[in-house]
Amino acid sequence: MKLLVAIIKPFKLDDVRDALSEVGVQGLTVIEVKGFGRQKGHTELYRGAEYVVDFLPKTKIEIALDDDQVDAAIEAIIKAAGTGKIGDGKIFVQDLQQAVRIRTGERDSDAL
DSSP states (O other), rough: OEEEEEOOOOHHHHHHHHHHHHHTTTOOOOEEEOOOOOTTTTEEEEETEEEEEEEEEEEEEEEEEEEGGGGHHHHHHHHHHOSSSSEEEOOOOOOOOOOOOOTTBBBBGGGG
């Protein structure tokens, strides 16, 4: 099992969710986050005052997957979240040691 974590642009969330559904991903967790990478923020003008936005709004998606679903999920996210511009995001894949469904006590792949 793997835990896939994707950081994407917020306006791409619906596209990514639809693409993941098409490849058989059944559930995911979405978190609104702020951060920066190579973009390093930007300067904005508000009511005549200029200020620096150091942290940009992003959306973090976490998905627990069986090993055989990981590559399809990664490709789906890349296609749906990509704009070809800086700040499209990153995908991280981690080993997932154990999963337990609270309601039934099912474990590992059965719990996903």
